[in-house]
Amino acid sequence: xxxxFEEFGWRGLVHQLTDPKLADVLATESLTAxxxxxxxxxxxxxxxxxxxxxxxxxxxxxxSVIPLLGGGTGLIGDPSGRDSERQLLSEEELEANLLGIRRxxxxxxxxxxRVLDNGEWLKRMTLTEFLRDVGKYFSVNEMVRKESxxxxxxxxxxxxxxxxxxxxxxxxxxxxxxxxxxxxxLQLGGSDQWGNITEGVDLIRRLRGEHAFGLTSPLLTLPGxxxxxxSEGATRVWLDPKRTSPYQFFQYWVRADDASVGSYLxxxxxxxxxxVEELDKATADHPERREAQQALAxxxxxxxxxxxxxxxxxxxxxxLFTEDVAGLDEATLxxxxxxxxxxxxxxxxxxxxxxxxxxxxxxxxxxxxxxxxQGGAYVNNRREQDLDRRITVDDALHGRYVLLRRGKRDFHLxxxxx
Numbered sequence: 464x465x466x467x468f469e470e471f472g473w474r475g476l477v478h479q480l481t482d483p484k485l486a487d488v489l490a491t492e493s494l495t496a497x498x499x500x501x502x503x504x505x506x507x508x509x510x511x512x513x514x515x516x517x518x519x520x521x522x523x524x525x526x527s528v529i530p531l532l533g534g535g536t537g538l539i540g541d542p543s544g545r546d547s548e549r550q551l552l553s554e555e556e557l558e559a560n561l562l563g564i565r566r567x568x569x570x571x572x573x574x575x576x577r578v579l580d581n582g583e584w585l586k587r588m589t590l591t592e593f594l595r596d597v598g599k600y601f602s603v604n605e606m607v608r609k610e611s612x613x614x615x616x617x618x619x620x621x622x623x624x625x626x627x628x629x630x631x632x633x634x635x636x637x638x639x640x641x642x643x644x645x646x647x648x649l650q651l652g653g654s655d656q657w658g659n660i661t662e663g664v665d666l667i668r669r670l671r672g673e674h675a676f677g678l679t680s681p682l683l684t685l686p687g688x689x690x691x692x693x694s695e696g697a698t699r700v701w702l703d704p705k706r707t708s709p710y711q712f713f714q715y716w717v718r719a720d721d722a723s724v725g726s727y728l729x730x731x732x733x734x735x736x737x738x739v740e741e742l743d744k745a746t747a748d749h750p751e752r753r754e755a756q757q758a759l760a761x762x763x764x765x766x767x768x769x770x771x772x773x774x775x776x777x778x779x780x781x782x783l784f785t786e787d788v789a790g791l792d793e794a795t796l797x798x799x800x801x802x803x804x805x806x807x808x809x810x811x812x813x814x815x816x817x818x819x820x821x822x823x824x825x826x827x828x829x830x831x832x833x834x835x836x837q838g839g840a841y842v843n844n845r846r847e848q849d850l851d852r853r854i855t856v857d858d859a860l861h862g863r864y865v866l867l868r869r870g871k872r873d874f875h876l877x878x879x880x881x
Contacts, residue, residue, distance in 0.1 A: 481664050
């Protein structure tokens with residue numbers, strides 16, 4: 464158990480603490496800790512991976528963990544970190560989402576994790592019980608000073624509904640229930656959960672006369688400042704391989720910028736401190752090698768999708784500019800070319816000169832001929848210098864695809880139709 468808090472510390476995972484004594488408690492006692500997971504979708508995303516890994520770090524430090532699914536609170540919606548009201552989920556949508564994220568959480572944690580659903584107790588609670596047993600311990604004056612509420616109250620266009628206003632009370636009651644039923648004394652979350660967490664700690668003190676703890680980690684943000692995984696973001700990366708393929712997932716981490724990769728290595732991997740610091744130095748000394756990004760992509764993809772998928776994704780990236788691209792399976796080939804423009808051509812074939820022009824890789828036939836003569840035109844990554852070269856079905860990968868390239872990085876995918 465010793466060293467858990469220190470581990471969180473050097474990784475930069477400690478943002479706020481309700482009590483500095485938590486460090487000693489983690490070192491000397493076996494705690495039960497929980498984190499709530501909001502079931503707004505049927506898959507977790509890169510941003511929500513961090514709290515799962517925080518639970519796993521506690522497990523590996525000898526503590527017990529409870530990932531708490533919001534089957535009850537998910538019907539309400541957490542206003543924290545949002546500037547508008549959430550769309551309420553139907554019961555059917557909620558159940559599908561709960562099933563999806565439960566599977567992912569269970570795959571990332573050790574078997575002794577106790578996955579619970581707060582719908583089991585919140586849905587049984589009547590309104591009068593809630594107001595009598597929970598509501599009377601909360602001051603509205605204090606609640607409106609919480610950042611998650613205050614921000615919304617100041618935004619006249621949106622405001623905040625009573626439904627979302629009550630979320631803080633429900634989360635606090637979750638902590639009391641878990642304390643009573645499982646001896647849970649620690650709640651973790653992102654820094655946007657600070658107000659909710661402190662209310663839960665205080666409610667346990669008021670109702671049970673006992674001491675509980677709260678710990679938050681920094682919110683992850685993208686280079687532009689948006690929260691990683693934000694619902695409105697266009698760069699959301701999912702853990703579900705059907706929504707974000709292992710190759711695309713791998714590439715997301717490979718593309719991490721130099722300013723972020725050190726933090727990501729600390730947050731999202733279990734690499735030891737010495738190795739992380741070696742990679743920090745590699746980034747500072749030879750950023751062009753992107754050694755830290757490659758290590759990050761391998762570690763996170765292996766963790767989420769397994770080493771076999773990570774190896775496949777790594778191989779696909781390595782052969783992108785070689786003739787070995789022809790050996791990729793069809794799904795991986797299409798993943799690799801997902802960002803490249805594509806067009807359909809007849810299976811009867813097309814002259815390479817015409818293909819370069821029609822694909823937009825050359826502005827004119829004259830430019831296409833020049834590219835071919837100078838060795839800058841490639842079919843399936845094989846340099847072609849024959850001006851009379853035709854692309855035929857014999858070139859097709861998986862019977863349908865031909866990869867055109869001009870120069871070092873300009874790709875186009877031809878699909879043989881008919």
